Structure formats: structure tokens, C-alpha cells
Amino acid sequence: MTTHTHPVYAKLESLNITLPEVATPAAAYLPFVRTGNLIFLSGHLAKRDGQVIVGQLGGAVTTEQGKAAARLIAIDLMGTLHAALGDLGQVKRIVKVMSLVNSTGSFTEHHLVTNGCSELLVEVFGDAGKHARSAFGVAQIPMGACVEIELVAEVA
Numbered sequence: 001m002t003t004h005t006h007p008v009y010a011k012l013e014s015l016n017i018t019l020p021e022v023a024t025p026a027a028a029y030l031p032f033v034r035t036g037n038l039i040f041l042s043g044h045l046a047k048r049d050g051q052v053i054v055g056q057l058g059g060a061v062t063t064e065q066g067k068a069a070a071r072l073i074a075i076d077l078m079g080t081l082h083a084a085l086g087d088l089g090q091v092k093r094i095v096k097v098m099s100l101v102n103s104t105g106s107f108t109e110h111h112l113v114t115n116g117c118s119e120l121l122v123e124v125f126g127d128a129g130k131h132a133r134s135a136f137g138v139a140q141i142p143m144g145a146c147v148e149i150e151l152v153a154e155v156a
Helices: 007-014 063-085 110-129
Strands: 032-035 038-045 091-102 132-138 147-155
Touching: 007 110, 032 063, 038 063, 063 091, 063 110, 063 147, 091 110, 110 132, 110 147
Parallel strands: 091 132
Antiparallel strands: 032 038, 038 147, 091 147
């Protein structure tokens, strides 16, 4: 990664976070689309060491494990933003996060799972990381992933 001086990169370094390369789309879509001053990031699946984290919340996956998976997605999302913009200093605001949680019908802690992503975005971007959000429980996610999250950001 090219050396960047924006405080966001110092924060990532202090958290021992290395931004990943953009994943190749698994189907017929783009990883991001920019229109005007908005950039829309496609849904990112929870992955650890390149492998999809599978399972259902309320089943084999606990809320804390789901929250940790959502945090990993936030790192992937920031990696995609970096690749799209060349510099995270161009992010003016994280506008919206939408989270899909693979969950049983009785699971009700989708918001707590999604906090794994939201809390890291605020930690890294400060006030510019505060965003509107939706969190949904769904019957299944591609490849059996436990969580999928997409993001919209305003950029300079």
C-alpha cells in the first residue's frame, strides 16, 4: 500500500489493520460504483483468511461471533473504498450501511451483530463514520455466509 498521511491511515495502523485487496466479484456485478459524489459498495461477505465465515446466527453462530465477522467486513469495505478512491482521505462521510444477517427466525440481535461494522467505521473515521443503517435477518446469504454488508459513502 502506498504511504498515506491522512489520519485515517494512522488510525488503521494503530489498530493493526492492513487493508485487503478488492475481492473479485463472484457473480455479474461490480465491487463499487461511483455516481457524482457518492460511491456504492456491493455487499461484502464475512471472510477470515480468504474463507467465507458460514453459519446462522441464533444457531451455530453466536452474537459475539457475528459481531466479529461484521468487523472483518468493515475492514474489507474500507479496502474496497481505498481501492476505489486511491485515498481514504477522500471519504467525507459514511452515509449508509445495510447489513444482512443469516439468522434463525427467532434471532433478534441483528443490530448487535451489525455494530461490529458500525463501531469500527466510527473508530476509524470519527464523526464522518457515523451513518444511517439497516440490519435485516434473512433466511440465507450467498455461500452460506453469516453476514453480508454493503455501504454508501460520500466522497470529495
